[in-house]
Amino acid sequence: MAAVSLLVAVATIGAGVPTMPEAGADLQVQLSGVRSAKGVVHLCLSPNPGRFLDCKADPNAIARTLAAGRAGRIDLGPIRAGTYALLVVHDENRNGKLDMMMGIPREGFGFSNNPSMKPRAPKWEEIRFTMPANPTVQQIRVRYVL
Template structure:
């Protein structure tokens, strides 16, 4: 009887659920200097600068490794990615007369006119592992 109680009273541990990941590929880097700063956020108000989103995923990837890398999303949801080619590795986008001196790009590669794209134009659903290909843009 005790063995029956052990078998029926014990519950199996819940299956572990891995956080979804986004495979990112960056094309169009003008050189392999420095690093690529990556921002993954679900917060439209924090896009494209993740500094105001404590829940965002921020990372730096060596430019030589930027053709293919993985970003782990905290949970499933709607995300947008912004990247900066930080050629001089000073951990910020350098600007000249309000224009970026370094390259940048966004998930879904929205058209850039004046200023950064909206969160909506760069956002995509993450419900499991997914991928994004981002083309870098340089102003000069």
């Protein structure tokens, strides 16, 4: 990765055209519906259509974990313009995952675009959103089945 950055810097200097990386715009996530202050809330912002449901498998994902009682508004800072998906899990027992019982989530979850609940995980097309070049707020409703 450092070698690629170095090559880009050398090519830029050699061309005599300085370029600055895109700084991006601030992204804030506003959560509603968190049923208790128990546990933590995990948030994952992913640009990867193949890995958006598994934050750990996406090297380009931005992850945050906050105490559930403090997770009403989350500032992710500057995000480059592009297409992303947001996943939120209310991990009430702090075990680092969304607990399931017979395929049904036992803890709270939410996604960008607040898709309607279906008996399957959402598809990228249902939850993707375009991050504009100006600051924005994504509002996500946390839902509970059990």
